[in-house]
Amino acid sequence: MLELESAEKRFADVVALRDVSLSISDGTTFGLLGPNGAGKTTTMRLILGIMTPDGGSVRWNGARIDERVRLRFGYLPEERGLYGKMRVRDHIVYFGRLHGVPKSEIEAAADEWIERLDLGTYALRPCAELSKGNQQKVQVACAAVHRPELLVLDEPFTGLDPVNAQILHDVLAAMQKRGTTLVLSSHEMWQIERLCTEFCIIARGSVRARGTLAQLRSGWPTRRVRVAPDGGAVCATLERIEGARFIERDGEAVTFDLPRATDCAELLRRLIEVGTISSFEQIEPSLQDVYLRVLRGDGTEAA
Amino acid sequence: MQFGTIYNAELLRRLRSRAFVIGLIFGGLGVALVTRLPSLIESMQLGAIRSIAVAGPPSLVVPAKQLLHENGGFSVRIVPLSSVAPSQETLRRWHVGSLLLLSEKKQHLNVSIYTTDPENVTLSTIRGPLLPLDVSLRTHRPPTAVRRDLYFPITVHSVTARFVNAAQSAAAHAVAYLLLFLLYMLIVFNSQLVLTSVAEEKTSRVAEVLVATVNLPTLLAAKILASTTLAALQMATWIVIGGLLSSSGTGATGPALAVGSTSFSAVTLETLVGFLVFFALGFSQMSVIFAGAGSLVNRTEDLGAVSGPLFIPVIVAFMLAIMTLANPEAPFAVVCSFVPVLSPFVMFARIAVSSVPLGQVLGACAIDLACVILFAIAGGRLYRLGMLLYGRAPSWPQIVRAAFTR
Numbered sequence: 045m046l047e048l049e050s051a052e053k054r055f056a057d058v059v060a061l062r063d064v065s066l067s068i069s070d071g072t073t074f075g076l077l078g079p080n081g082a083g084k085t086t087t088m089r090l091i092l093g094i095m096t097p098d099g100g101s102v103r104w105n106g107a108r109i110d111e112r113v114r115l116r117f118g119y120l121p122e123e124r125g126l127y128g129k130m131r132v133r134d135h136i137v138y139f140g141r142l143h144g145v146p147k148s149e150i151e152a153a154a155d156e157w158i159e160r161l162d163l164g165t166y167a168l169r170p171c172a173e174l175s176k177g178n179q180q181k182v183q184v185a186c187a188a189v190h191r192p193e194l195l196v197l198d199e200p201f202t203g204l205d206p207v208n209a210q211i212l213h214d215v216l217a218a219m220q221k222r223g224t225t226l227v228l229s230s231h232e233m234w235q236i237e238r239l240c241t242e243f244c245i246i247a248r249g250s251v252r253a254r255g256t257l258a259q260l261r262s263g264w265p266t267r268r269v270r271v272a273p274d275g276g277a278v279c280a281t282l283e284r285i286e287g288a289r290f291i292e293r294d295g296e297a298v299t300f301d302l303p304r305a306t307d308c309a310e311l312l313r314r315l316i317e318v319g320t321i322s323s324f325e326q327i328e329p330s331l332q333d334v335y336l337r338v339l340r341g342d343g344t345e346a347a
Numbered sequence: 348m349q350f351g352t353i354y355n356a357e358l359l360r361r362l363r364s365r366a367f368v369i370g371l372i373f374g375g376l377g378v379a380l381v382t383r384l385p386s387l388i389e390s391m392q393l394g395a396i397r398s399i400a401v402a403g404p405p406s407l408v409v410p411a412k413q414l415l416h417e418n419g420g421f422s423v424r425i426v427p428l429s430s431v432a433p434s435q436e437t438l439r440r441w442h443v444g445s446l447l448l449l450s451e452k453k454q455h456l457n458v459s460i461y462t463t464d465p466e467n468v469t470l471s472t473i474r475g476p477l478l479p480l481d482v483s484l485r486t487h488r489p490p491t492a493v494r495r496d497l498y499f500p501i502t503v504h505s506v507t508a509r510f511v512n513a514a515q516s517a518a519a520h521a522v523a524y525l526l527l528f529l530l531y532m533l534i535v536f537n538s539q540l541v542l543t544s545v546a547e548e549k550t551s552r553v554a555e556v557l558v559a560t561v562n563l564p565t566l567l568a569a570k571i572l573a574s575t576t577l578a579a580l581q582m583a584t585w586i587v588i589g590g591l592l593s594s595s596g597t598g599a600t601g602p603a604l605a606v607g608s609t610s611f612s613a614v615t616l617e618t619l620v621g622f623l624v625f626f627a628l629g630f631s632q633m634s635v636i637f638a639g640a641g642s643l644v645n646r647t648e649d650l651g652a653v654s655g656p657l658f659i660p661v662i663v664a665f666m667l668a669i670m671t672l673a674n675p676e677a678p679f680a681v682v683c684s685f686v687p688v689l690s691p692f693v694m695f696a697r698i699a700v701s702s703v704p705l706g707q708v709l710g711a712c713a714i715d716l717a718c719v720i721l722f723a724i725a726g727g728r729l730y731r732l733g734m735l736l737y738g739r740a741p742s743w744p745q746i747v748r749a750a751f752t753r
Contacts, residue, residue, distance in 0.1 A: 092559045111562050119559040125552025127360065142560045143351040186556070 054097035075240035118192035157185035190294030234269035237331040266301040268327040276297035277318040353569035418476035455745030456481040523699030545641030621698035628715040629691030639726035642733030666693035675701035687718035
């Protein structure tokens with residue numbers, strides 16, 4: 045289990061992180077969200093022991109993050125970097141060796157990752173000759189080849205085309221299944237929503253919200269419904285509900301935000317009474333909706 | 348295991364680098380040049396200056412040619428007698444620096460010298476070798492017999508503790524000169540490699556993954572040891588080149604011969620140990636400073652701006668060391684041999700050409716070692732600051748604060 049307890053980090057007069065407390069259980073895929081400059085990368089650097097906190101503590105299974113612990117971690121930083129003249133396979137082997145894996149084992153693992161990430165054609169080519177997307181895949185392999193217990197990925201999907209993004213998604217999903225704890229940050233909300241089981245939204249160095257998606261949604265003040273067709277009686281029924289707000293008309297359907305206390309089953313019964321209903325859909329707010337609302341400061345507080 | 352992995356990768360990466368290969372070739376050429384340059388210069392100078400033409404009656408020029416060659420070390424050619432005084436152009440056409448016109452006047456040898464180098468071709472340098480010929484004219488005895496009668500042995504004894512004779516002293520100076528040049532080249536070239544390597548990792552953003560995996564002292568130590576190994580490899584290559592060149596003499600004489608053919612054979616154990624110890628100390632001092640500086644670079648284009656000022660103390664140290672060779676016990680030399688950064692060069696120069704008290708040598712080593720530790724701490728802190736600082740260069744107050752605070 046990874047635990048951050050009241051972690052703080054300052055750079056001169058700037059407070060980068062303030063009283064950040066997180067608890068990430070083994071095997072969790074954890075999404076770290078926040079705008080640029082929110083403190084996500086600093087949080088990751090504290091987790092990885094690249095930086096030490098000025099206050100509070102960071103622990104992995106109860107132990108401080110030292111050199112031995114770090115050997116069990118993998119890291120894909122936001123800014124990608126490879127030794128341009130080193131060959132792809134050598135690169136993967138090198139980083140595996142740095143994590144203490146014997147040469148014979150790491151070579152087999154490197155070949156496996158090369159195949160998994162469809163890098164076979166480039167295995168013996170210098171990294172500098174690869175496209176940006178392929179370089180990124182090499183870095184993913186470098187971060188994961190030693191089978192880390194904790195893999196930290198800072199913006200892993202940035203710069204990948206849809207095919208490679210899917211490959212990476214599948215790789216991370218496989219690691220998730222195997223029980224690897226994943227900590228990701230990304231601005232690709234739909235990707236992170238698909239992968240992660242828990243989330244934390246950071247802004248200006250502080251945790252603004254955290255929990256599962258269901259927990260984050262639970263703080264949402266309204267229920268959104270989409271009804272079709274949008275007959276006059278249907279719309280009138282919806283508009284009569286106190287606090288109801290028209291959102292949009294899309295083809296034959298109409299979307300409304302209703303107060304959270306609205307009983308949707310009762311509403312559907314009333315709508316059927318006034319007209320013919322072909323579709324009634326209760327729309328859950330997406331992660332992006334929750335994120336934007338939290339950042340606007342008009343919603344969820346830390347769970 | 349991490350140390351070994353980084354060390355191996357670093358070594359291989361640099362061995363294959365263009366900079367290393369170019370450095371090895373140009374360094375070798377530099378050593379070759381330094382090994383041969385004094386010989387070449389002297390032989391070129393001697394070719395002109397120590398070549399003499401003689402003109403006059405055959406009874407005089409033939410024995411004079413032999414005496415000037417054997418007693419004066421001149422290369423002598425006989426030219427036809429002319430009534431016109433020779434010009435500089437005439438001497439150049441004959442490939443000589445001077446012309447001696449010989450004649451007999453009242454049973455004495457009469458010599459007129461026309462020379463392009465009056466400082467070296469003087470009355471004494473000519474009178475000595477030709478003295479037997481003059482005595483021969485007065486006594487009517489063959490010049491060879493006169494020469495035999497005039498010979499008396501002279502032995503030069505050095506009163507300095509280190510060298511028993513002037514030849515050994517000249518050879519030691521030649522060795523010191525060569526090794527100082529090697530020391531300078533090795534420190535400058537390999538410190539530059541450390542700087543470039545660190546800057547490359549920083550600018551290519553590999554650094555962040557490295558520091559997430561490896562602790563900084565291990566990373567820095569592995570890099571520096573790999574550089575030291577490369578430096579040793581270069582040193583061995585250059586010494587072999589120098590040794591091969593010096594073993595194939597040029598026929599030069601005097602100091603040139605000392606540099607050209609006896610220098611490498613004249614390396615004493617004392618000099619060799621001094622060279623290795625002060626190379627290790629000097630290189631360690633500079634490489635940690637360069638590693639710290641390299642971590643502050645955000646673009647490889649900025650490398651020159653960073654490395655330029657750092658090389659100034661090395662150049663000053665090298666120049667002071669060259670001055671020290673002329674006077675190893677001068678107060679400035681003694682003081683500088685205890686000043687960090689200058690010390691590896693100046694103290695080594697003193698060791699190579701004089702007898703430095705052991706206490707002084709150990710004192711300088713202790714100061715240098717303490718500085719290596721201090722520089723490593725400060726350089727390591729800079730490295731830690733710089734490796735994760737992107738976007739803008741750190742300010743001087745930041746650098747100073749990073750170097751001097753935990």
